C-alpha cells in the first residue's frame with residue numbers, strides 16, 4: 353500500500369524526520385528529501401570555522417550518504433510549492449507527493465540593514481559567512497569589536513553571546529585581550545527575554561569577562577564611511593570590526609506559496625500540521641507562539657518537533673497511533689571559551705510558563721556536546 357513522502361530541506365528537522373519515517377515504514381513508502389546543498393553542517397560548527405579550529409571539509413556531512421539509508425536524496429533548488437496539490441517545482445523538474453513536509457529553515461537578509469553589506473556584511477550565520485570571518489578574526493590586532501543583533505527572531509538565541517565569549521578567549525590566548533574591546537548591542541531588554549534568570553546568568557558571565565552588553569540598543573544602520581553603528585535613538589558606536597546578526601526571514605519560496613502568508617508558517621503544535629491537507633511544517637520555518645514570545649529557532653527544537661511530525665504522518669498513514677505534542681524541549685550547548693561549554697536546558701510549551709536553566713559552564717558539557725554531534729551523524733548518515 354506504499355505512498356510517496358517528500359521532505360523539503362535536509363537540515364536538522366528534515367533529517368531527523370526522514371530517519372524516523374524510514375525506520376518505521378517499509379520500502380513501498382518512497383521517502384525523498386530535497387535540498388539545494390549537497391552537505392549538512394551543524395549550526396555550531398560555524399564557530400569552528402570562524403575561529404579556524406576546523407577545516408570547512410571537516411564540518412560537512414555529505415547528503416549523498418542518505419541514499420545508503422534507504423532514502424532518496426535529490427539535490428535541487430525548490431522554486432515553487434503548491435501545497436494544495438502537494439506539488440513542487442525544482443531546478444531539476446517537478447516533484448509530487450502524497451505527504452509533504454516543509455522544513456526549509458530560515459533565510460537571512462543582510463541587505464535589509466542599511467550599510468551592513470557596505471561595512472563588509474560580516475556574520476557567522478552561514479557557512480560562507482563564518483569562513484570569511486576567520487581571516488578577519490585572526491588578523492585583528494586590537495581595537496573595538498561590535499556584535500549587533502539587528503532584530504528578532506534569529507537562529508540560536510545564545511549564539512551572539514557565544515561568539516563574544518570565544519572572541520574574548522581567542523585574544524586572551526594571543527596575549528592582546530587588553531587591546532580589544534568587545535561590546536554587544538541588542539534590541540531587547542535582556543539576552544534571552546523568555547527567561548530573566550538565564551539572562552541574569554549570562555549578564556554576570558559577560559561582566560566577568562569584560563564584555564559590555566548594551567540592552568535596548570537596536571542598530572538600524574551601519575555608517576560604514578564613519579565606521580560607526582547607528583542605534584535607533586541615534587547614538588553612535590564606533591567600531592574596527594563589525595559583526596551583525598542579520599535579519600531573518602522565511603525563505604521566499606514559502607512566502608510566495610500561501611503557506612507563509614503571514615510570514616513564518618503557522619502550524620498546530622499538537623501535530624505540526626499546516627492548514628493544507630497532508631502538508632506539515634517544522635523547524636525554523638514555523639512560528640509557534642510561546643506566551644508573548646515566539647518559539648525558539650534552534651536545531652534541538654527542530655529535532656523535538658520531528659518526533660511530533662513523524663508521529664502524525666505515521667498516524668495519518670496507518671489511521672491510528674499516539675502522537676506526543678511538540679513541547680519545544682531540548683538542550684542547546686553554549687560555548688564559553690576556555691574549553692568550557694554550558695547547557696541551556698529548555699521546555700517552552702510543556703508547562704504553564706517556559707522553563708529554562710543554564711547548567712555549567714564546565715568541561716563535562718563539552719564532552720556532552722561532542723557526543724551530541726557524533727550521535728546525530730551516526731543516526732542520520734551512518735550505515
Ligand SMILES: Cc1cc2nc3c(=O)[nH]c(=O)nc-3n(C[C@H](O)[C@H](O)[C@H](O)COP(=O)(O)OP(=O)(O)OC[C@H]3O[C@@H](n4cnc5c(N)ncnc54)[C@H](O)[C@@H]3O)c2cc1C
Pocket residue numbers: 360361362363364365366386387388389394395396397398399428429430431455456457458476477478507508511603605634635636637649650651652653654683684685686
Ligand atoms: C552560529 C550558529 C550556532 C548554532 N548553534 C546551535 C546549537 O548549539 N544548538 C542548536 O540546537 N541549534 C544551533 N543553531 C541553530 C540551528 O542550526 C538551526 O536552528 C537548525 O539548523 C534549524 O533546523 P531546520 O531543519 O529548521 O533548518 P535548517 O537546518 O536551516 O535546514 C533547512 C534546509 O533547507 C534548505 N533550503 C532552504 N531553502 C531551499 C530552497 N529554496 N531549495 C532547496 N533547499 C532549500 C537549506 O539548504 C537547508 O539545508 C545554530 C545556528 C548558528 C547560525
